[in-house]
Amino acid sequence: MNNEELKTKQIVVISTKGGAGKTTVSSALAIHFHNKGYKIIALDADVDAPNLGIVLNCDGKEKKVLRASEKAVIDYDTCDLCGLCVENCPENALSIENDELFLNYYLCEGCGICEYVCPVDAISVDETDSGELIVGESKYGFKCLTGRLNIGEGSSGKVVAEARNTAKSILKEEKIDLVIIDGPPGSSCSTMASVTGTDFAVLVTEPTPAALSDLERAIFIVQHFKIPYGVVINKYNLIPEFEEQVLKLLNKKQGIILGQLPYDENVPVAIANLQPINIYAPNSETSKQIEKIGKKISQILFNSVDKNSFSSER
Ligand code: SF4
Ligand code: SF4
Structure with a gap:
């Protein structure tokens, strides 16, 4: 098998609570996989508050009106x-x-x-008109799609589905290895629309009072769609014993911990500078952890750590 035969995979990054670090993880994973030689599309399915495209510096070359309601x-x-x-x-x-x-x-x-x-x-x-789909190019050298819902619109699931259909049509024209979807927070129909049909889900959680029940809800969603998943614990060092609680839950739910990100003052500064953390502070502890998480996902999806090593490993 050679590189030409890599089948497109899709991963979705979700959390059932806003502000858990979902976009920090998905933007950094986009940079990670791009740097490893994979041809990727970054898709922002957080249609109520899309900001993946902003962090990845995506231009808005093409806009398509979505008529979903x-x-x-x-x-x-x-x-x-x-x-x-x-x-x-x-x-x-x-x-x-x-x-x-x-x-x-x-x-x-x-x-x-x-x-x-x-x-x-x-x-x-x-x-x-219920929203728009912006098709652009990240300044880091890959395609990005952003779904945006008009204010007051309720058809978020349909807008996500439209965005994913557009990604599918790009896949047919270009040889894309990986679609990275930044899903919406919560457990609404737009979350379902971003999860269904993906190959792997990254569930981002952080040690807050309701985090375990939120995580359980996210696991319920991915298991409903039979999507393999792994958990990223963000700001894990704020309450180190939280990992134990997550592990207990994952033992019951047959999930894995992909990695733990520390509380890192570089992260808010990277966000303020509109940069993925592994661009802003590539040597930070968070960036090193993202590297490890990316490698784990590569092993799971492609049985390889980077695309360049793919053909030689097989
Ligand atoms: S008020 Fe409503 S039902 Fe009556 S004529 Fe106008 S549109 Fe038709
Ligand atoms: S919600 Fe009311 S206004 Fe809208 S289509 Fe139904 S009956 Fe008509």
Whole structure:
């Protein structure tokens, strides 16, 4: 087998709580794998608050409008203000104010009941812009995709799915070894959409009061989709005994610890400078740990530590 035969793999980095260090890990892994010779795409699926593209200095060459949700559209010339749609809207998204039918766009779920009950076909449901997908190039030399949800939009899972479909179409045109997905925090449908179909999940946790139950939820999600996973404990040295608790949980859940990142003052400074930690402080303890974590993931996915050694090892 040679390099040409590497099959594209996808990893997703998630945590069920925001601020656990997910983007620090995913941006550093992107740099790690790129430096090891893998052809990668970095995909920001944290569509409510995307910042992977910012840390990786991605330009926004190409923008694609995503139409992933549906909303009511009123034909004001035909509407005779009978009020039937207002009475029947389950979301109370419609009202008549000052002799005009008013739609609260943010409440409308696009269910179509108003269209069904309107006697004069004055209201219908149509696809609407729900976000955008930015396709660009990182200044570090690889492609990046950023999904962004419009304010007030609820179709985050569909926007993530669109972003992943676009990544898939790039894979068909270019020989990509690895897609690194920075997933959304929490356990919503957008998290599910970023996890499904991946080859490996990196679960980032940190020692906080609710961390174990959050981690258990993240494990539940990846196990539901039968995705192998490993855990990264961030700021582990704040409460060293936290590792014991995580290990106990992983013994029951058949997971592994990929590595532990220390509390490191370089990390917030790297973020403030909009740089991945292994660019800003390549000799820091965090960067050394990221190197080890990246090697473990390479062994799991490719049975190799870097792409250049891939053909010679086989
Ligand atoms: S589509 Fe459904 S939620 Fe939206 S305005 Fe019509 S009835 Fe209400
Ligand atoms: S049901 Fe039709 S005609 Fe009546 S208020 Fe609604 S849109 Fe206007």
